[in-house]
Amino acid sequence: MTPVLDEEEVWILECIKDVQADRGFHIRDVIKKGKSEYGISRSTVYEIVSYLEFHGLVRTNSSGYREFDETKAYSVICPECGKEIPGDEYVSENGRGICEDCYLEAHHKIKFADPMAVRSKKLFRKQRGLEGSEGLTDLQKDLYDFILTEGGATPEKISKLFGFTLQETRNQLALLRHCELIKGRKMGDEIYMVPFDS
Ligand SMILES: [Zn+2]
The missing domain is CATH 1.10.10.10 (Winged helix-like DNA-binding domain superfamily/Winged helix DNA-binding domain)
Known part of the structure; x- marks a missing residue:
């Protein structure tokens, strides 16, 4: 249990x-x-x-x-x-x-129409004309750009490079995931954060 x-x-x-x-x-x-x-x-x-x-x-x-x-x-x-x-x-x-x-x-970093549904979060951004990394904080943009450039990275690597705690990194990544800018992908034993469209 x-x-x-x-x-x-x-x-x-x-x-x-x-x-x-x-x-x-x-x-x-x-x-x-x-x-x-x-x-x-x-x-x-x-x-x-x-x-x-x-x-x-x-x-x-x-x-x-x-x-x-x-x-x-x-x-x-x-x-x-x-x-x-x-x-x-x-x-x-x-x-x-x-x-x-x-x-x-x-x-309220990004306010969503319906906090329960990722779909509507995406829709909310769309309705407000928010594309890609628009509406994100500078930090979130940096993280997103990094993942785009690298093609993928583990939260552990990101937290080391950016000098955050793992939990803070996860918090920021969660936000990007909710916006469907990135997603998790299992490679070997590790979960990589990769661009959503990849
Ligand atoms: Zn709750």
Whole structure:
């Protein structure tokens, strides 16, 4: 059964992702971060980490460190609209795991006629005469141009080149995906962002 994480659990997961190094993470660092960023008590951190361990999201590796297992599936409930979304699809916004639609709604970077349907988002842009990268922020244009020039790139590569966190990169890419300017394509073991028409 796929665990559904609540808001506090998402906070802890975000803390873990932040403090995790190659060899894993130390719970002490999660406690520190959980306290300073979200005011979560030590005992709550322990409780949540055991819950994550129970569901296999966190495990102890061979060096004795705990680590977050990115391959394990989980869901979160969007605190804005209550929709259940897969763990790798939420957007982290001030530590809250919200769905892409609510993220876009909140930012009004590109306002869509119907936040639920990609089709209407495309239509909305069309009706306003927005073509290609029009209506995007400079940053989104840069990202889009980069993907066009390269023909495709992984979010990891983009985040390194542009100096963003992976989550911020995913947020920006999600927006471009919603506009049907780019799409994901699996190549080997990796997902590349490629131009939508390619
Ligand atoms: Zn939502």
